[in-house]
Amino acid sequence: QKVANALLGTAADWLRGRGLEVIRGPASFSTNEQAALLVEGFDRPATIMMPYNPDYYEDLIANAGFHAAMDMVAYYLDNNIPPDFMLKREERLSKRLDISLRTLRKEDFSAELDRVLYVYNKAWEENWGFVPMTDAEIRFMADELKVAVMKDPEQVIFAENAEGEPIGFALWLKDYNQALIKVRGRLFPFGILKVLKHSKHIDMGRVLTLGLVEEYRHKGIDSLLILRIFREASAKGIAAGEFGWILDHNYPMRRVIEKLGSKVYKRYRMYDRDLNPSV
Incomplete structure (x- = not known):
């Protein structure tokens, strides 16, 4: 958690110093490309151009001061x-x-x-x-x-x-x-x-x-x-x-x-x- 706090805190400081008010992510660089964190469905591999991450990332991000902004779903x-x-x-x-x-x-x-x-x-x-x-x-x-x-x-x-x-x-x-x-x-x-x-x-x-x-x-x-x-x-x-x-x-x-x-x-x-x- 300390590493996540330091990394995300540094990003927040950089953005704050440039006059921005909100940090949103993960995305690269917008919702037009790959975006969002996987929070359910870890038992299936990622399909083409979709993200995958360990399940503990959700807690790391929440504990670093982030809150859910929007959920997205995928259907099989x-x-x-x-x-x-x-x-x-x-x-x-x-x-x-x-x-x-x-x-x-x-x-x-x-x-x-x-x-x-x-x-x-x-x-x-x-x-x-x-x-x-x-x-x-x-x-x-x-x-x-x-x-x-x-x-x-x-x-x-x-x-x-x-x-x-x-x-x-x-x-x-x-x-x-x-x-x-x-x-x-x-x-x-x-x-x-x-x-x-x-x-x-x-x-x-x-x-x-x-x-x-x-x-x-x-x-x-x-x-x-x-x-x-x-x-x-x-x-x-x-x-x-x-x-x-x-x-x-x-x-x-x-x-x-x-x-x-x-x-x-x-x-x-x-x-x-x-x-x-x-x-």
Whole structure:
């Protein structure tokens, strides 16, 4: 605890000296990237681009003067046949709504990033902890994911209105952590070959993000996107997946996921600490 207090106290002093009033974390550097502390679900390994930490970190942070600011949850989904009512709803909605779904166009990658950026900043702008994503930021993140999504463009799904304008998107990825865990962090000299070998047998995925611009919410389009993910993932041998994280109070999205029979299997937490507490 002494070491944690010293480390976090030094960070607090540095921020306080620059006029800031609250320290929030953990995050690197915002909720647009990896963020939060795992507080429930230590029995399962982290999926791709999700944090993992020892369970005692929670006490270290709380005892250093931090309090819970927001919880996030992750759901576990078996990629089995969706319930009949979802399939019937999909057919009905597809006929009634004048929208279409499509996967990433590899030949138009730069423009596709523009579409993602547009939807992301509109769809998430009212979310807790939201920080607008910049063009430079999304292109940096795209460089990290480009190999995966260009290999399997079905991992990016767009929803468009009748005019062809983007109104939503979803991003899911194969859980490459299943392959990386086999080499225990040792990529060289032969680890990379093992990763390539085990990548062929990945059977789990993660839905990183799914969002719609406000005027197209509550119409069932989110269900259509999820069902499309089911189909694309199943075609690639994915038998199960993680959906998250989702803000704890995002009940509309949580209800959609829970209708599939899924349950929360991990919980994450962001913390705040007042840098100038009143005496």
